[in-house]
Structures are given as C-alpha cells and as structure tokens.
Amino acid sequence: MKERLGILLEQALGSAFSAGHLRSETLPSIVLETPRIAAHGDYSTNIAMTMAAGQKTAPQAIAKIIIDHIDDSEHLISKTEIAGPGFINFFIAQNKWYEILKTVHDLGNAYGTSRIGVGKRVQVEFVSANPTGPLHVGHGRCAAVGDTLAAILKATGYEVEKEYYVNDSGRQIKTLGQSVLLRYREILGETIAFPADGYRGDYIKDLAQEVVANEGDRLQELSDGEAVGLCAKFAAQEILAGIRRDLEAFGVTFDEWFSEESLYDSAAVESVIQDLKNRDIIYEHDGALWFRTQDFGDEKDRVVVRTNGVTTYFASDIAYHKNKFERRFDRIIDIWGADHHGYVARVSASIEALGYDKDQCQIILVQLVNLLRDGKPVTMSTREGEFVTLKEVVDEVGRDASRFLFLLRHYDSPLDFDLGLAKKESNENPVYYVQYVHARISNIIRKAEEQGYKDIYWHEDFPGLIDLPEEIQLIKLMARYPEVVTQSALLMEPHRVAFYLRELAAAFHAYYHDRSKHKVVSDEARLSAARLYLVSAIRIIIRNGLSLMAVSAPENM
RNA sequence: GCGCCUGUAGCUCAGUUGGAUAGAGCAACGGACUUCUAAUCCGUAGGUCGCAGGUUCGAAUCCUGCCAGGCGUACCA
Incomplete structure (x- = not known):
C-alpha cells in the first residue's frame, strides 16, 4: 500500500517538474509514514517541507502543486489534505484495504517477504x-x-x-x-x-x-x-x-x-602478515610485530606477533576477515558482545589496510x-x-x-x-500473549470446520461485511507487516518484529474479546465466512513473524 | 584520563532513521468469564523525555558541554 502510494507521489513530482510547476532538482527521497494520529490520515509525507528551501517556495504551495499532479486513476486515495506546517496527509479509499487481505492470503508464508536484497550475498557471523x-x-x-x-x-x-x-x-x-x-x-x-x-x-x-x-x-x-x-x-x-x-x-x-586453526594450517595468517610486512603496514618494534592500525583510525598500533613469537588473536582475525572478503560476500555482519567493542577499530583498520571497503563489514555490538x-x-x-x-x-x-x-x-x-x-516470566511472558492469538484463531478455524465451513475463501461480498472501524483497523495493521520486516532488515534491528507482533496480538485480542459484536463463527453464514477470512489472515502474519524468530506457533494452548 | 553504549511513567522498555497531542507491558486501583480458550479484555492513575545551551518551520531523536550508570582502554580472549 505504502509502495503504491509512493509510486503515485513519485509520478506526481515528475509531472510537476516536466510541467514546469516546480523547478527541477534531483528527485528527493520520498518518506511516507503512518501518522500516530488517525485524523492525520493513513499515510503522511513531509516532502513539501523538505523541498521548501530548494524551491524557495512555501511548503503549503508546494504541497498543493504536488497534489494537483497526482494521477490517481485507480482511486487509491479517497482524500488528501495539507495540514500543519506543510504535511500532505493521504486517506486511502476503504475498499482498497481489502486488497491487503487478499494479498495476505495469496502470498501465505511469503507475505512480508520482499526483494530488496535479491542477488546479494550476506554473511552473518x-x-x-x-x-x-x-x-x-x-x-x-x-x-x-x-x-x-x-x-x-x-x-x-x-x-x-x-x-x-x-x-x-x-x-x-x-x-x-x-x-x-x-x-x-x-x-x-x-x-x-x-x-x-x-x-x-x-x-x-x-x-x-x-x-x-x-x-x-x-x-x-x-x-x-x-x-x-x-x-x-x-x-x-x-x-x-x-x-x-x-x-x-x-x-x-x-x-x-x-576453524581458526585452519587459518594457521593453510598458512593464511603467516602470508597475510608477510604481505603486510612487505608493505610496511606491519613493522617490528621491541622484538614484537606491530600493525599500523593507528594510521587507519585506531587509537594506537596493535601487536600481531608477540616477543615470544606467538601470534595474538588479532593476527588470525586479520586473516579471517581477509578470508571473508575473499569469499565474495556483498555484506559481512559481525555480531559481538559489547565487551569486544575495543576490537572494532582495529578490525576495521585491518580491513581498510588490506584494501577492502570497511563499510561492507558491519559490526553489531549486543x-x-x-x-x-x-x-x-x-x-x-x-x-x-x-x-x-x-x-x-x-x-x-x-x-x-x-x-x-x-x-x-x-x-x-x-x-x-x-x-x-525467569520462571515466573515463563507464565507471564509476552511470547504467550502472541502465541495465544495463533491458538485462538486456530481454534476458531477448527470450530468453523466442524460447522461446515470447509474452505477459507474470498468473496466479493466481504467488503460490505467486514466494515467495522476496528476491522479496518486490523487490516491497516496487517498492511504494515511487510514494512516492519523491511525496516528491521535495513536497520538490522530484529526487535521490531517482536514489537510489531505484540501490537498485532493486542489488536486481535481486543477484537476477539467482544464476542457479542465480533463473533466469527455465527449463524450468519456469509458474515462468518468473511470474518474467517479476516482472522485467518492475522494467523498467517503471526505465524510468519514468529517463524522469523524461530518461535513456535501452537494450534492449542 | 580517553573511547564506545545507555539515561523516556514507580519498574522493564518502544518510539516509524528530525514530524503534528510521547506510547506499551509489569506493578497499583476499579470493573468484565452460562459465549469461537480469562495465558484474555475494558477503564483509572502515572511524564520538566538526565541537566544546560545550540541547530530550524519543528528536537526524546542532530551538535556542544556537563551529570550518572555500564563496558572497554594488554605483547588476554
């Protein structure tokens, strides 16, 4: 959804440029966010404000130009407004949200996946x-x-x-x-x-x-x-x-x-030291061999071979990272305990000294x-x-x-x-809160099967049947899942998935609890089918999210 | 001393990479099970975002300086 809106915006900017309504400049990156407050729309962008300085025009005026150039032939947007200092707020047409529901079902296990890393090899150590x-x-x-x-x-x-x-x-x-x-x-x-x-x-x-x-x-x-x-x-x-x-x-x-030892067996450590010695990056001092890490941003030079002839841990680490680069990963991610942070500077210094791009190797300190x-x-x-x-x-x-x-x-x-x-927490642990959603929905589906709902399917009547605000709210939350996964990947922050699941679980539990209003399996066959479609989509996302964390998704609890 | 990380509700933590009125969970208090599982839900209360400046349309978020905590600062790993 966010993607589709982004494309519309990009096109609008393009056409505003070519029509000469905005001075052309390099296309600014479009940031769309979900506002905290529902009254601010489903998505919001600050693009007019970030462009204001370059355009030498008031953000509100830029916003108006952009809006005028939006060619929404699919009627994705039901309303746009310019708000506050120059935000453009978009309200998505309600019937468009149901497409998300269909996407979740169509993609199943693949819902939430994306292709931003396709063709790239990454190593996580x-x-x-x-x-x-x-x-x-x-x-x-x-x-x-x-x-x-x-x-x-x-x-x-x-x-x-x-x-x-x-x-x-x-x-x-x-x-x-x-x-x-x-x-x-x-x-x-x-x-x-x-x-x-x-x-x-x-x-x-x-x-x-x-x-x-x-x-x-x-x-x-x-x-x-x-x-x-x-x-x-x-x-x-x-x-x-x-x-x-x-x-x-x-x-x-x-x-x-x-194996570290394999680096010694293959003489990889020896040869990298020799190589760096030839290039005067490693030098002898006081009977030991030192690496000129200071020349590459470390606070001091570091010992590679001690006076007694024994190599340090750093020596094999140089060879190890060289080996990683030789294996031609596009990205290398090292995850270390925070007590190793003193090591970061020297390792990235050694990577740079060897002529590799140190930004290709990212170090996460836990x-x-x-x-x-x-x-x-x-x-x-x-x-x-x-x-x-x-x-x-x-x-x-x-x-x-x-x-x-x-x-x-x-x-x-x-x-x-x-x-x-810990023991106590194993009963109160948030994981059960999330898993419970999966168990509850599984139970609903079992019950539905008993009552003759053999398949879960989409029907064009559903939009009229799932139209309570809290139901639309659930779908909007589901629409965010792929964004969460993408963000976690880009920022390398796995906790975002866990927090999202907790949020989705809370929304479901609240919905589920009001049985008088939201009962899924009821006497009304069409309504039941529609709600089954809704809640089973939630189950898919819970399952997908938990599976990223390698946490089980139980059918019963 | 120097370097890295952290400082947000009583406690544990989020905060969409600078956005509009700062959010959860736990604990506290008050409610909800003859219903598709109460491992759940609803409500109340709780905040000078460590302190002080700065940057700008706009700061919990960026910069500077303090204060506090953790870790590091080896010819240990």
Whole structure:
C-alpha cells in the first residue's frame, strides 16, 4: 500500500517538474509514514517541507502543486489534505484495504517477504564463543539476535550464510588442555596444584573423567606437551559438540563452522602478515610485530606477533576477515558482545589496510546480559566456572520464551536477566500473549470446520461485511507487516518484529474479546465466512513473524 | 584520563532513521468469564523525555558541554 502510494507521489513530482510547476532538482527521497494520529490520515509525507528551501517556495504551495499532479486513476486515495506546517496527509479509499487481505492470503508464508536484497550475498557471523566452556546467557542473546537477523535478511531476498568462528587455536585452548590434564592426573591419584589461570568449572572434571575412561593412564607416559595437546584437542571437540547441541536446542543452526586453526594450517595468517610486512603496514618494534592500525583510525598500533613469537588473536582475525572478503560476500555482519567493542577499530583498520571497503563489514555490538538472581547480581566467569548456561535457561524457561525475551529489546540496551523472575516470566511472558492469538484463531478455524465451513475463501461480498472501524483497523495493521520486516532488515534491528507482533496480538485480542459484536463463527453464514477470512489472515502474519524468530506457533494452548 | 553504549511513567522498555497531542507491558486501583480458550479484555492513575545551551518551520531523536550508570582502554580472549 505504502509502495503504491509512493509510486503515485513519485509520478506526481515528475509531472510537476516536466510541467514546469516546480523547478527541477534531483528527485528527493520520498518518506511516507503512518501518522500516530488517525485524523492525520493513513499515510503522511513531509516532502513539501523538505523541498521548501530548494524551491524557495512555501511548503503549503508546494504541497498543493504536488497534489494537483497526482494521477490517481485507480482511486487509491479517497482524500488528501495539507495540514500543519506543510504535511500532505493521504486517506486511502476503504475498499482498497481489502486488497491487503487478499494479498495476505495469496502470498501465505511469503507475505512480508520482499526483494530488496535479491542477488546479494550476506554473511552473518555470531556467537563464536571459544570452545573452552559451555555457552552462557549472554551468548544466548547474541544467538537469538543473529539468528533472527539472518532470517529477516533472508526474508528480504538476501542469500544468507550463518557462520560460527571457532577459536580452536591459541593460548586459551592450551590452558584448557592443561586444566583437563591436571584434573586427569588428580583422578589418577596425584595431588595437584591448580593454577590461578586454569578453568575451574565442573565440566573440566567431567572431561577429565572421560579421558580416563578412553585412554586409561596412557597419557602419563607422554611428554607434557603431547599430553596437553591431546587433552586440548579432545576437550575442545567435546565442548564444541556441546555448544552445537545447546544451540540446536535453542533453535539455532549454522551453515559454516569456521576453524581458526585452519587459518594457521593453510598458512593464511603467516602470508597475510608477510604481505603486510612487505608493505610496511606491519613493522617490528621491541622484538614484537606491530600493525599500523593507528594510521587507519585506531587509537594506537596493535601487536600481531608477540616477543615470544606467538601470534595474538588479532593476527588470525586479520586473516579471517581477509578470508571473508575473499569469499565474495556483498555484506559481512559481525555480531559481538559489547565487551569486544575495543576490537572494532582495529578490525576495521585491518580491513581498510588490506584494501577492502570497511563499510561492507558491519559490526553489531549486543549489550551485555546482566544476570541476576532475585534482584541480586550473579557474577559470571568461565574460568571460575560460575555461570548460568544457556542450556539451563532454555531447559527452565523454554526456548520460545527465552528467545522472545531476548528479542523484545533493542540489542543496544543492556538486559537484566533475573533467574528468579525467569520462571515466573515463563507464565507471564509476552511470547504467550502472541502465541495465544495463533491458538485462538486456530481454534476458531477448527470450530468453523466442524460447522461446515470447509474452505477459507474470498468473496466479493466481504467488503460490505467486514466494515467495522476496528476491522479496518486490523487490516491497516496487517498492511504494515511487510514494512516492519523491511525496516528491521535495513536497520538490522530484529526487535521490531517482536514489537510489531505484540501490537498485532493486542489488536486481535481486543477484537476477539467482544464476542457479542465480533463473533466469527455465527449463524450468519456469509458474515462468518468473511470474518474467517479476516482472522485467518492475522494467523498467517503471526505465524510468519514468529517463524522469523524461530518461535513456535501452537494450534492449542 | 580517553573511547564506545545507555539515561523516556514507580519498574522493564518502544518510539516509524528530525514530524503534528510521547506510547506499551509489569506493578497499583476499579470493573468484565452460562459465549469461537480469562495465558484474555475494558477503564483509572502515572511524564520538566538526565541537566544546560545550540541547530530550524519543528528536537526524546542532530551538535556542544556537563551529570550518572555500564563496558572497554594488554605483547588476554
């Protein structure tokens, strides 16, 4: 609807230009919005005001010229008015709204999809937690945001690839191996001194137990280096498998699990460092190798290879992002926890230094999850083994409820996650409010079937039957769904879908509740058929929206 | 100190990329189930949009400066 009106406006501007009624200038971008207040029309544009300066004419006069040039041969518009300082308000002819209803039914699962991303490949990388311990709630938030954003981008036509970057190399993996080996020796009867920087969680002991079961005391005969290596490899694999399971239980899957180690195996890290050294972007200082990130907007230069010859995490990240660009994505989206924000400048500096367009790589920082238990903060540390895992939350609160909770917030704002409230919230969670709409409509449709309404179909009588203001209101709300999906994609803000669904659900519940006025299945066959058509359209949208979030749409509750 | 994010109703948060009279949920108070499911609905109350300037037809939104909170500021990841 908005699109069609936009086209009319564009044509009107064009014809006003060619008729010489407006001085020609570059076509301004037309912004149509749904006014907050119904009296301001169905759509409103500020175009006359934004053009006023360039035209050197009063906005009201420009508005009048534009309106005069609108060629509305389809009678889409029932009324236009110039209001306030120069808004043009459009009122859509009521009979045109029914076309939306038909569109929803015709498109079904595809209602809300668009083609703005067609032909473009985008990669979304998210979670990417080190395989040194299970995922915690913070990772869950990133997972929900990343997975839903990927689904939204897909719905707008992008070819989307979801990727998990596995940090299976470097010091933290070695520390993991050492921690497991120590617990292993402990089980075999040795007294050990556990180092301060070791991983202390119980899962380390479980892993050590498994090593004992698989290998017996064989590791005792190996050198420390070999034993640590074995333990590290085994532990990382096991933990990663667990991460994968937990994510699947949370409804998140990836197309690609990209190994950091593979960048070393293929010498990609080595060669990019060599390349940058040749170009004097990496230089030696105090025995270490430094990247001139400062020349590309970072606040200081960063170490790539330490004095002891070991590469930093940043080194493989340079090679990793180079690899991403080599895979020829049109867009690359990295989703990180906000605690990594210090990394943004250096990564985008490295992208620029390699000669790529840094704007092609967008980094979303998801604010941290503050974990509370009955109002009191719970400290989380993987190393100390004190944390609440994603699995625990999913098991306790449920996948639907926890996903919805994470998505009911802009990723920019920190989230307090209270475990004491989580259980309670699983009953009061807004997700049930939305799902309940789906269950209620499903129930209506079941009941209708029992009474002989076999099919849900359109009939040209319907406009006369569905004409209450609240019914038109519902259709107008349905018309907005595709705009919401498009906006979420453009702004990369998945929470918009969740908020929209809540709004649609509220409108439906209110409508549904007044049974005396709005009963769907009644004695009047034609009215019933018409209302069935209306509410089943709502069900389609609820289902589509929930499916973007990978939240289930139950038939019964 | 410097950098990033945030400050909107008692609490948790939206706010259509600068629009017209700032909105939900929870909590509080008062109502609605012989009806297609009350996990629901209706109503009341609740606001100097952190503070102060600036930009303009117009600011919660943009700019500057303060104040407060979170995170970061490693040859850790």
